[in-house]
Amino acid sequence: MATASSPTKTVRVNPPAPGKPMFGCEHLERLLTSSQDNLNQSIGHYKLMLRKIFDGPAGPLQVTKNANGGGSYALTSNYLCLQCPVLVTEEDRIKHGSKKAHRFYVDSRTGLLYCQMCDDLIWDPTLEELRIRKMGTASFWNKRDRKRKHEEHLDPVQDDPKYISNNTLTPPCRANGLRGIYNAGATCYQNVILQSFLHNPLLRNFYLRDGHTNCNTQHCLSCAMDDIFQDFYAVENTNGYTAANILSGFWISEKKAFENLVTTKEQDAHEFFQFLAEELHERNGDGRRPEVGSEHSCQCVIHQIFYGKMLTTTVCQKCNGATDAVQSFLDLSLGLETLAQRRKKGEQKPLTLRECLDTEYIKSDKCEYRCQGFQFPLEINMLPYTSKGRDLVQQGKMLHDYPELSRAHEYDLVSVVVHVGSIDTGHYIAYCRVGEQWFKFNDHKVMLATKSEVLSSQAYLLFYCVRYLS
Numbered sequence: 001m002a003t004a005s006s007p008t009k010t011v012r013v014n015p016p017a018p019g020k021p022m023f024g025c026e027h028l029e030r031l032l033t034s035s036q037d038n039l040n041q042s043i044g045h046y047k048l049m050l051r052k053i054f055d056g057p058a059g060p061l062q063v064t065k066n067a068n069g070g071g072s073y074a075l076t077s078n079y080l081c082l083q084c085p086v087l088v089t090e091e092d093r094i095k096h097g098s099k100k101a102h103r104f105y106v107d108s109r110t111g112l113l114y115c116q117m118c119d120d121l122i123w124d125p126t127l128e129e130l131r132i133r134k135m136g137t138a139s140f141w142n143k144r145d146r147k148r149k150h151e152e153h154l155d156p157v158q159d160d161p162k163y164i165s166n167n168t169l170t171p172p173c174r175a176n177g178l179r180g181i182y183n184a185g186a187t188c189y190q191n192v193i194l195q196s197f198l199h200n201p202l203l204r205n206f207y208l209r210d211g212h213t214n215c216n217t218q219h220c221l222s223c224a225m226d227d228i229f230q231d232f233y234a235v236e237n238t239n240g241y242t243a244a245n246i247l248s249g250f251w252i253s254e255k256k257a258f259e260n261l262v263t264t265k266e267q268d269a270h271e272f273f274q275f276l277a278e279e280l281h282e283r284n285g286d287g288r289r290p291e292v293g294s295e296h297s298c299q300c301v302i303h304q305i306f307y308g309k310m311l312t313t314t315v316c317q318k319c320n321g322a323t324d325a326v327q328s329f330l331d332l333s334l335g336l337e338t339l340a341q342r343r344k345k346g347e348q349k350p351l352t353l354r355e356c357l358d359t360e361y362i363k364s365d366k367c368e369y370r371c372q373g374f375q376f377p378l379e380i381n382m383l384p385y386t387s388k389g390r391d392l393v394q395q396g397k398m399l400h401d402y403p404e405l406s407r408a409h410e411y412d413l414v415s416v417v418v419h420v421g422s423i424d425t426g427h428y429i430a431y432c433r434v435g436e437q438w439f440k441f442n443d444h445k446v447m448l449a450t451k452s453e454v455l456s457s458q459a460y461l462l463f464y465c466v467r468y469l470s
Helices: 026-033 036-055 090-100 125-137 188-198 201-208 221-233 244-251 256-261 269-284 301-306 353-361 387-394 403-407 451-455
Strands: 063-065 071-073 079-081 104-107 113-115 120-122 308-315 322-329 379-381 410-420 427-434 437-442 445-449 459-466
Touching: 026 036, 026 104, 026 113, 036 104, 036 125, 079 090, 188 201, 188 221, 188 244, 188 269, 188 410, 188 427, 188 437, 201 221, 201 301, 201 459, 221 244, 221 269, 269 301, 269 459, 437 451
Parallel strands: none
Antiparallel strands: 063 071, 079 104, 104 113, 113 120, 308 322, 379 410, 410 427, 410 459, 427 437, 437 445
16 A cells, blocks of 8 residues: 555556557557556556466356356356456456446456457557566566576476467457268268267367377278368368268278167167267277276276266165275266156156256166156256265265365256157257357258257257366
């Protein structure tokens, strides 16, 4: 705090340099040159934000309050207002700017400055120098004030491994993966699984950063997946795609377990998902075929994305001795027609996904029940179905008292596979999320879809992706 004996420090902007603008944009220039108080306050507030971003944990800056008063965690950047102490999402940034006439925001991940009037990130010499110093030396002091060894040769790219990723922005004209896949003759069951894989953000990032390289295997399905990711995301093309490499690698597979799929007849999308996940595991993992019902400790990208471990506890009714068994699983199946009925007679509301999970994996009593519908959420917290969550409940503790643990088990719906028709024949379509927008993929046709359309669909397969990466 400034006192009579300690006057407020006067902040100055960097002097003009050849080939560089003096300010990031004309709007920022008006703010910083309007008065010395505005300049001091803006620079001081920006330094405070950089300390929060680079010195503190990343988690809190990714959490904003939702409409219910709870916390909502986002994988994408939030924004800190430069002109007041407010943290907002991208959507709320526009509302806040219109209400308060505040135009400048700081990216919660990178510290870059965004101008709402320019509708773009801007590069300001004075602020960027502060940001680079904070990233490279964890201090705002320059080399004349602190004599640090070799600081004359400071290279933020070499000193900070995260420098490139933190400062790499997605160009607005990038390919977004919105392409249909041609039906090569009753191959819609393959197309919907490929679309679900292509729009899984974790799998997409793996292939686009050359996660699968130096492979000499003939007809390798992982190489074929790498090709299709490159074609969908590296090239701006909205024409339909022919998945010839995927089809050929699938059809020449020697695995007897999937020989029934190698026909030109309508097949099951769930079986193809299992086949493709297993093939990609063998090409990217330890080479061992996953054994159903046994524990597998592979750390390949497929196991990290799709596989899980189920803890089964058997309790002796006589001695109360408990035996634990851990088994790997690729997916969780819900037998809707045989799930336990935990509701009053005559109640016609459709089952929900949470109720099905409770019945299948927590409760034990069984009785016949025929479901007339099924509802699933856009997001779900899986903590209650984990060993940690159940241990806390058994100890009489409330799960909402552990927000960090709960946040690590938040999952978002990224894809829905729908089967239309009878069991013997029919057609598959897929709904996939791109950013915050949903799209309907019907072979080579791609159409916009609403959330209500997705949530009212008769889902056959649901793909959820973890929201928070630890």
